[in-house]
Amino acid sequence: MDFLDYAFMQRALLAAVLVGITAPAIGIYLVQRRQALMGDGIGHVAMTGVGLGFLLSTSPVWMATAVSILGAILMELIRWYGRTRGDIALAMLFYGGMAGGVMFINLAPTGSTANLTSYLFGSLSTVSQSDVTAICVLAAFVVLVTLGLRRQLFAVSQDEEFARVTGLPVRALNLLTAVTAAVTVTVAMRVVGLLLVSALMVVPVAAAQQLSRSFAATFAIAVALGVSVTIGGTITSYYQDVPPGATIVLLTIAAFVLLTALATPLARRRARALAAAQPAGDPAECSIPVTRGADDEVGV
Secondary structure: OHHHHOHHHHHHHHHHHHHHHHHHHHHHHHHHOOOOOHHHHHHHHHHHHHHHHHHOOOOHHHHHHHHHHHHHHHHHHHHHHOHHHHHHHHHHHHHHHHHHHHHHHHHOOOOOHHHHHHHHHOOOOOOOHHHHHHHHHHHHHHHHHHHHOHHHHHHHHHOHHHHHHOOOOHHHHHHHHHHHHHHHHHHHOOOOOOOOHHHHHHHHHHHHHOOOOOHHHHHHHHHHHHHHHHHHHHHHHHHHOOOHHHHHHHHHHHHHHHHHHHHHHHHHHHHHHHHHHOOOOOOHHHOOOOOOOHHHOOOO
């Protein structure tokens, strides 16, 4: 536990815990909406914000937040109105964000591509006190949205048409989801990096789905897994002197593989038990379906 004697590790661990909570918390809605790669696209756009932060001598975290939110809103507008040209517009937005980041940071008097690397892949030693303050504020926003509006966000993520019929402001909730994802990207960029944050949004959720079909249980397992791998990856990075972002993502993928291996025989055993419980004389299509409890369904 000697790593706790260092202030930079204390800051890095606090940031890692917040990232482990927020990334899966918004990621579960993106997975439900089949927008698993949205975080990756926002990460590309956020690079422009980081470059502008250096160019204008302001906080790269807050500037990246502003640019990411603008990019996320544009992504939603393109999704609504883009039609056949939407994929081309998104590609230009993503690649333009990357190019803008590289250009602005090289134009900055104190900027260089070395500065950009720590934001792309994460860096323990560069997490400052001002970064921690910004991360805490942004993480609080993400938690409030993902927990406070979980029923509404889940309804829109599952079926937009049904949510619209029930009177929910679907477009406003879609925009809020996009904005929250953008905020999460900037929360995670100091620990995981802009290019790897999408994995931490998606993989813990996919791993949790191997164990549970309940939304609440999947949410809890994904967040617990996210916190575990971010802390484990941060500590491993300190002792082994390896990149924190890559370490965290590799640990997350390893957890997914392990949980999948454990869940597969359990699923087969459950299927055999269900088949054995059916009356021998009834064909499968005429059998009475098994009634599930509320916690067994994918719902809130």
